[in-house]
Amino acid sequence: MLRIELSHRFGDFALDVDITAGDGITMLFGPSGAGKSTIAKAVGGLLQTDQAYVQLGERVLADTSKLLWLKPHMRRIGYVFQEPRLFPHLSVRGNLLYGAGHDTDLARIADLLDIAPLLTRRPAGLSGGEAARVALGRALLSAPSLLILDEPLAALDARRKADILPYLERLRDHANVPMLYITHALDEVARLGSTLVLLQNGKVARSGSVKDVLSDPDAVPVLGPRMAGAMLEGHVVRHVDGLTELEVSGGLVWVPGTAGAVDTKIRLRVMAQDVIVGTQKPQGLSALNILPAKVVSLHRGDGPGALVVLQSGTDRLLARITQRSLDEMSLAPGDAVYGILKTVSVGPTDVFAGLD
Amino acid sequence: MLRIELSHRFGDFALDVDITAGDGITMLFGPSGAGKSTIAKAVGGLLQTDQAYVQLGERVLADTSKLLWLKPHMRRIGYVFQEPRLFPHLSVRGNLLYGAGHDTDLARIADLLDIAPLLTRRPAGLSGGEAARVALGRALLSAPSLLILDEPLAALDARRKADILPYLERLRDHANVPMLYITHALDEVARLGSTLVLLQNGKVARSGSVKDVLSDPDAVPVLGPRMAGAMLEGHVVRHVDGLTELEVSGGLVWVPGTAGAVDTKIRLRVMAQDVIVGTQKPQGLSALNILPAKVVSLHRGDGPGALVVLQSGTDRLLARITQRSLDEMSLAPGDAVYGILKTVSVGPTDVFAGLD
Amino acid sequence: MINLPPEGWDALWLSLRVAGLSTLLSLPVALGVAVLLARGRFWGRGILNGLVHLPLVLPPVVTGYLLLIALGRTAPIGVFLEETFGLVLAFRWTGAVLAAAVMSFPLTVRAIWLALEAVEPGLEEAAATLGASPARVFATVTLPLIAPGVLAGAVIGFAKAMGEFGATITFVSNIPGETQTVPSAIYSFLQVPGGEATVWGLVALAVGVALGALLLAELLSRRVAARIAGRA
Amino acid sequence: MINLPPEGWDALWLSLRVAGLSTLLSLPVALGVAVLLARGRFWGRGILNGLVHLPLVLPPVVTGYLLLIALGRTAPIGVFLEETFGLVLAFRWTGAVLAAAVMSFPLTVRAIWLALEAVEPGLEEAAATLGASPARVFATVTLPLIAPGVLAGAVIGFAKAMGEFGATITFVSNIPGETQTVPSAIYSFLQVPGGEATVWGLVALAVGVALGALLLAELLSRRVAARIAGRA
């Protein structure tokens, strides 16, 4: 368990947060200047805030009311900074091993991050993305009891990001290292996060489990309309033709790839904008996944869009459609409808092994 | 017109490119370490490559065969680096005005980038995103005749990115400043780019107009399957209910927002994964946009997915569906089908005023 | 107050003038030389480097003697200076300024040089892409960034100039009111049995002035550095 | 070859030993003091700063005289050192080492200090988050990064030690083969009419050695800096 209580002033900017995060990955999400890096620094011990209480598991790392302030190196917190901060005088290998006792995991992590060919190089010659990957590997290798990642993937291209995400997942699930993860990318939030903290202007605007916050229509204004979506839970039924059939509470869903062994619990993220609402069961469509559902509520926004909350089995689905469609179909709460998901819109980065 | 002919070696890495870019924005897209920043530096005059020929309009900036190598400040090239590189001893205002003769545009650009409240601050106190915005503003204000942007938006959150993109567009369209734009984000490519250069390993893997490269099924392996899509051209017909109706060659399409005045030419990007293929005209769906089309060709990939190229009027559409659906619907070239686009999947960042 | 013979006060006043002027005059030259040494790649760089450091390596008396040989009234350069500019150095306070400048030069140059090497080249690149000529880059980016180093160089030069003795007395001798700096006066009184009281008075003054300058400059330089780091 | 009387060679050899040892011994202390001054926030920092710079500000003869007063064989500290450690400084080559160390100390400290201020704090932070204690951070990050500065400090200290005269001759006198360094020897020969040949020979040697060290060190330091910058 990670407990963070901070307050601090920087001129006009006032930070004042109280965050409790369970195991797994706590995502800090919020606009530029919201105070994400400031929180990260305070937790890492790098910035002494005016008031601070930080507790990690049993260990109290900071308690300004008791004048307690552990030095960074006593906190056992790995940190990936917004800039790579590689040691210029050490080779890539030297950087990676700096915080590691031994080099047992070096080869594996170097392979994973695709930096094995760089091991003998100096940081000055690395490209932006290469440097970011080395910084990530260095923190991973230091075997921390909390990992703080400040936009660790921002400098990476989509493919590399996709390569590294599963590793962070594995770390989350198996290494039992809680993480504080700062990002601007909601796919990372949905993919990795257990807890989501939405920050605005130094304050917590909303927080809770990723699943709850993402599928809460009220959070949409903070997340941005194109980012809204819901989370489904299910388990693997079978693998056919390179697809995986999952059973969710509302029915069966196909996802590409062979996601987990039979019976593995799985989380699916379904973006609101990827859900089509149909009043009749459609025929002859390339979209494979059609879930019967009931309209729970309708939320008209300021713009042309509207959010439809659907109940599908025990899960909630969000669908973002135009108000025009809403009117044409004259939807109302209680209506029986179909939620249509394009199979491929539930792509690999939106399927993940569950935590629970 | 921008002509770039370079070759250079860094140990194992060999750069060898020949790029011709028209006006507008030339996007350099490629994985980390592909050589994007190296090209940018050579064009900017910051890194003297082994061989170089760089011509911008009438001006030859570099020609190593003639021992010509203009110094950076003689090139009139604005540069936004991967790191902000703000002058620590100047205020934000001082940074912004460094390359500008006067401060006529200061207020406008500061507002646009949401940095007006920071003007009197020092760079050291800025958050990562704030610094990135100041760096962008500084380059914009220097009135360059070419603007090089090396992942300028990577540190920005989605909302800010969405705020800044229209400005870059306006710059492209009205200021008549060609740009060399490096990014990992295909939405930026599609939104801003005229020319797209795909780099891999120091070589040009593909290049051409953004429209051609993005809708070329053969480019999909380089772009990544989730990034494939096509580009439609059309013009504004009318505005209703906060939606805009566009006429494309294949029919009528609704997009959210009031995109341009009536008759404005418009480009639409339609991601392959957002297109559903139907063999019958669907009824009672929340998706408003249904275009009759003909199957042109089918491309089965290695994984579970397949690409369907559709002809809709004079435009091509790409649809990414599962091979399973392909088989169930037994699609074949020449079949008459319907391409179904969810209105909202044609979101604001995928609609843009055309260049042509 | 400290009880000094009048020539002690004269000496203090002269030392301040000499050290101040030598610092002021040599600073731009030191800046130029530091830039050449830190950034330049030219033939003779090694020689320039050696020349700059010579006064540090040589016993001060030898430096003074070399100055006398090179710039005395009968030496070609000395004659030239006198005939062209009416500038006489030997036995003049102007010569004391020169001696102080020469002796403190390596210290000033090194301080600036080190500061120059710490400037991040990325910032200078950025300035160039914003259209700034090398001269403007230097004036508006490099110089402000090395300002603490330049200040440090100036102060250490000033301190050294206040303490310089051997080269000064050898080159311009010890003429009360004209070339008798504090160290020369101290030397003079130190050699008199029973002159200690005056010596300690002078020492206290010299130390006070130089350390005052030092601390003031450090304060200033911290403030400049803090400004740069954005802490103020 | 340069034609020197035997005491000239003795002086050169002694100077090398004295300058070498003084550099070696004072370097760790200078490093510590530079760290205290650059990073420390403690009461008395200003006093320490002043003390370190004193030898720069004072005429060397005064520094030598102060050393004599403080550490002479009849002075309390001198007596204590002799009785406790059997260490005699005044009039011994060990004292010459001390004088050289004291005189070059401010230069060495400042060079290291400037280098310390140029170290990016972000890197030390990163090391701490990787679990490195402050001592380890210093040894594995700070120290390698300031290595060029430390080297520069050592070399300027060595050069200064080679040229030091006033404090040395005052504190340990000018005993051939024992405390007669090159500058003292030069002083002696300057007293002899016709001693110039020997003087210039000694000057040439001293300059050669010191500039050699300087250039060597600069080469080294460039290489270190290049390694750090990843150009090699």
Added chain:
Amino acid sequence: EPVRVFAAASLKTALDAAAAEWAGGTVSLSYAGSGAVARQVAAGAPADIVVLAHADWMKWLDAQGVLGTDPVIFAGNTLAVIGPVGDAELALTPQDIAARLGRDGRLAMGDLRAVPAGIYGQEALVALGLWNGVAGRIAQADNVRNAMAFVARGEAPLGIVYASDALADPRVAIVADIPSDVHAPIVYPAAVTASAGPMAQEFLSFLQSSVGQSVFRAAGLQEPPK
């Protein structure tokens, strides 16, 4: 164990020669200004013999209680006014000196407080009634040799140094002798220190012996005044 002699630097030529002549043992000679030597010996310098260029410092040393014997005077010297070689004789009159110094010429001397030759020189100038005319024109050097160098290099048209030094530099010549009765007698006192070894007295005696004295005469020094 050599006999350690701490001596005034202006005696280097003479004492080096004397040490070379002495068959009784080896001598280690350490030269510095008289004041520095005196202070060092008082501070416990390992000197067997101390040799100075001015009686006052020896008196001071005696008062410190570090001397083993009473000082002896083993040589004397006279002062001379020097000019660049080839210059005409100078009459010791205010007019002639003023003429020779010209508008801004300097009279080079040892430091008037610190260097014995300077102290004697000032005394002489005062006694000769010349002081007021030159008081503002003195260029003081930190030792006699440097004063002489000013004249040798043409910086100063006149200088006052020991006659013994003047003879040794071919670039300067004596333009006027200063009578030895217008200043305190120039004497070189020497003494054995309280901590001296057994050979010290022997070397000191050698300096006073006829062999020693002839070495001093050869170096331009004179017999000690009676």
